[in-house]
Amino acid sequence: MSDFYQTGIITTLHNLGKPSLERIEGELEQFGKTRPVALVLPSLYSEFEGPAMPRIVEELAKVKYLCEVVLVLDKATEREFRKVREFLAPIKSGVSVIHNDGKRVQEIYDTLKRNELDAGQRGKGRSAWLAYGYILASGKCDVIALHDCDIVTYSREMLARLCYPVVNPNLDYVFCKGYYSRVTNKMHGRVTRLLITPLVRSLEMLTGQHRFLRFLDSFRYPLAGEFAMSTDLARVNRIPWDWGLEVGSLAEVYRNYSPRRVCQVDIAANYEHKHQALSAGDAEQGLMKMTVDICKSIFRTLASEGVIFSDGLFKSLSVAYLRMAEDTIMKYEADAAINGLEFDRHEEANAVEAFTKAIRLAAQVYMETPMGTPLIPNWNRVTSAIPGILEMLKTAVDRDNQ
Amino acid sequence: MQDFLMLVLEPFHEVFAGFKRFAPNILAMLTILIGGLITARVVRLLLRKTLTALNFDAWSDRMGFTVMMRKSDVWTKPTEAVTRSVFWFLVIFTIMIGLSALKVQAVDNLVAQFFLYLPRVFSAVLILVIGYVAAGFISRTVLISLVNRGYHYAKLLAEAVRLLLVVLILAMALEQLAVAPNIVVAAFSIIFGGIVIALAIAFGVGGIDAARRVIEKGASEKVEQKDEIQHL
Numbered sequence: 001m002s003d004f005y006q007t008g009i010i011t012t013l014h015n016l017g018k019p020s021l022e023r024i025e026g027e028l029e030q031f032g033k034t035r036p037v038a039l040v041l042p043s044l045y046s047e048f049e050g051p052a053m054p055r056i057v058e059e060l061a062k063v064k065y066l067c068e069v070v071l072v073l074d075k076a077t078e079r080e081f082r083k084v085r086e087f088l089a090p091i092k093s094g095v096s097v098i099h100n101d102g103k104r105v106q107e108i109y110d111t112l113k114r115n116e117l118d119a120g121q122r123g124k125g126r127s128a129w130l131a132y133g134y135i136l137a138s139g140k141c142d143v144i145a146l147h148d149c150d151i152v153t154y155s156r157e158m159l160a161r162l163c164y165p166v167v168n169p170n171l172d173y174v175f176c177k178g179y180y181s182r183v184t185n186k187m188h189g190r191v192t193r194l195l196i197t198p199l200v201r202s203l204e205m206l207t208g209q210h211r212f213l214r215f216l217d218s219f220r221y222p223l224a225g226e227f228a229m230s231t232d233l234a235r236v237n238r239i240p241w242d243w244g245l246e247v248g249s250l251a252e253v254y255r256n257y258s259p260r261r262v263c264q265v266d267i268a269a270n271y272e273h274k275h276q277a278l279s280a281g282d283a284e285q286g287l288m289k290m291t292v293d294i295c296k297s298i299f300r301t302l303a304s305e306g307v308i309f310s311d312g313l314f315k316s317l318s319v320a321y322l323r324m325a326e327d328t329i330m331k332y333e334a335d336a337a338i339n340g341l342e343f344d345r346h347e348e349a350n351a352v353e354a355f356t357k358a359i360r361l362a363a364q365v366y367m368e369t370p371m372g373t374p375l376i377p378n379w380n381r382v383t384s385a386i387p388g389i390l391e392m393l394k395t396a397v398d399r400d401n402q
Numbered sequence: 403m404q405d406f407l408m409l410v411l412e413p414f415h416e417v418f419a420g421f422k423r424f425a426p427n428i429l430a431m432l433t434i435l436i437g438g439l440i441t442a443r444v445v446r447l448l449l450r451k452t453l454t455a456l457n458f459d460a461w462s463d464r465m466g467f468t469v470m471m472r473k474s475d476v477w478t479k480p481t482e483a484v485t486r487s488v489f490w491f492l493v494i495f496t497i498m499i500g501l502s503a504l505k506v507q508a509v510d511n512l513v514a515q516f517f518l519y520l521p522r523v524f525s526a527v528l529i530l531v532i533g534y535v536a537a538g539f540i541s542r543t544v545l546i547s548l549v550n551r552g553y554h555y556a557k558l559l560a561e562a563v564r565l566l567l568v569v570l571i572l573a574m575a576l577e578q579l580a581v582a583p584n585i586v587v588a589a590f591s592i593i594f595g596g597i598v599i600a601l602a603i604a605f606g607v608g609g610i611d612a613a614r615r616v617i618e619k620g621a622s623e624k625v626e627q628k629d630e631i632q633h634l
Contacts, residue, residue, distance in 0.1 A: 107477045111468065115460050388469030395472045 008218020011263035028065040036067035038141035042127035043149035045076035072127035104396035120241025132234035137390035145228040178226035178267040186342040198324040238375040243290040244297030251301040295362030314363040430503040438496025533571030
């Protein structure tokens with residue numbers, strides 16, 4: 001059982017006692033009548049061939065409160081698209097599958113491109129953004145929940161707990177992020193444990209108290225891919241299309257809403273999904289690419305908040321981070337020891353060294369191109385440039401699904 | 403024997419003579435067709451380059467023509483759709499002119515009918531394009547004004563207005579194309595009249611109290627406005 005301590009400037013909703021899933025789902029059904037919920041699932045076709053997706057579909061088939069399910073299918077042929085639609089048939093609320101490589105959806109991207117709107121490169125960010133557009137075009141839902149499609153330990157309780165704070169009108173949260181522990185026989189989540197937290201705290205040490213850093217540090221798992229939000233937020237938020245998606249999205253939430261309306265919720269006792277290779281030697285792949293993108297996103301957000309970065313600051317940051325990360329390793333070693341978990345200190349130290357290198361690379365890129373934010377424009381701007389784009393998108397998806 | 407031979411060869415001579423008379427017509431038709439096809443291709447190329455230079459696709463996106471195309475399940479670029487339409491129009495035009503060069507009575511009648519029908523097609527297309535833009539504009543105006551007045555069903559009413567206008571425009575276009583004009587006019591009158599009668603009955607009978615409240619509210623507001631202090 002978790003503790004009930006509140007940290008940071010956002011609300012933390014813990015998993016206390018034995019909350020009944022039936023009660024939460026019953027309440028969600030009631031609240032859903034006035035605040036309908038849409039679920040967004042960004043996925044690759046390859047995920048349908050893995051162990052996670054059959055379980056997710058089986059669980060979602062039991063969920064009654066969802067008004068709309070939108071699955072964005074990437075890297076799939078026409079035949080695979082049809083197979084996926086058959087695969088998703090058990091889900092009662094019906095699933096609108098956005099075929100990213102389909103002729104009609106590609107024409108939507110072309111329309112954006114010729115109007116000088118950059119939807120970015122293929123990836124989770126762009127898929128999520130497109131799904132929000134479809135939900136806004138449908139105009140049926142007030143709340144959007146999103147989770148990945150590679151969760152091996154998925155249960156519908158995760159979704160219920162994720163949606164509850166935003167769907168319940170008495171709580172009035174506009175954004176809710178999921179958190180969980182990622183433990184098997186050892187601790188996972190290296191980027192969160194050994195990069196984000198030490199980096200944010202080092203930055204706080206060097207630049208002084210900053211509200212965005214406090215906001216970021218308040219999240220127990222800022223890189224969790226699971227969140228729920230109001231559809232208004234989907235309209236105004238700009239989404240990064242690179243690996244800075246999670247941190248960049250949090251930055252946009254911070255920019256648009258008060259932290260009082262933001263919360264995080266414990267959605268699972270344990271969570272298991274696919275693990276990325278570290279690939280310390282190649283900054284264009286694996287965790288290294290991810291960490292460089294995350295660091296760039298943090299630097300650019302802080303710069304936009306008025307923090308001045310210089311060569312000296314970045315040099316001090318590398319040293320401060322390294323020290324802070326090494327201290328963190330010791331804390332986790334103790335945590336692993338008391339819980340009887342495996343702990344490879346050498347592997348953790350290697351990860352920290354790779355992350356230090358990633359921070360330096362990100363700093364270099366930032367100094368060269370401080371403006372280069374890979375943000376997809378928000379839907380308000382897109383509809384202002386092309387008034388009929390949402391209608392076009394809806395037509396494309398509905399025709400594909402006929 | 404000579405007579406018999408003549409009798410046999412005569413039809414061949416006649417056919418050959420007829421062919422000699424007709425051959426220049428065929429040649430003229432082929433020349434027209436080849437020339438027309440080359441012209442159509444050149445026009446298509448020039449039109450495509452001009453429209454691309456004018457950024458016609460982006461303009462169509464903003465004006466709502468692309469949405470109209472997508473709703474009709476046409477997923478090519480607007481420039482491509484226009485150039486293809488112009489190309490095929492020129493091809494059909496060329497075929498018609500080519501056929502008229504054959505100087506065959508039945509074909510001439512067909513060609514004449516085609517050219518007489520062309521203005522109707524132009525008018526119908528014009529009605530559809532202008533009507534679609536106007537319907538969108540009016541619907542948007544209704545939506546904004548009703549939202550500002552705080553009506554709950556603003557979107558529904560705006561969509562209803564748009565639907566009615568689209569029905570009206572389609573009826574006008576079909577009437578212009580002379581496609582079963584009597585049926586179109588009758589069907590439109592019945593549908594439109596039916597809707598108006600239904601609304602009148604709904605408002606006059608079902609919503610009699612609501613109507614009274616609206617009128618009384620309007621009257622009382624006027625009276626209140628009169629009582630207000632007038633600033634210098």
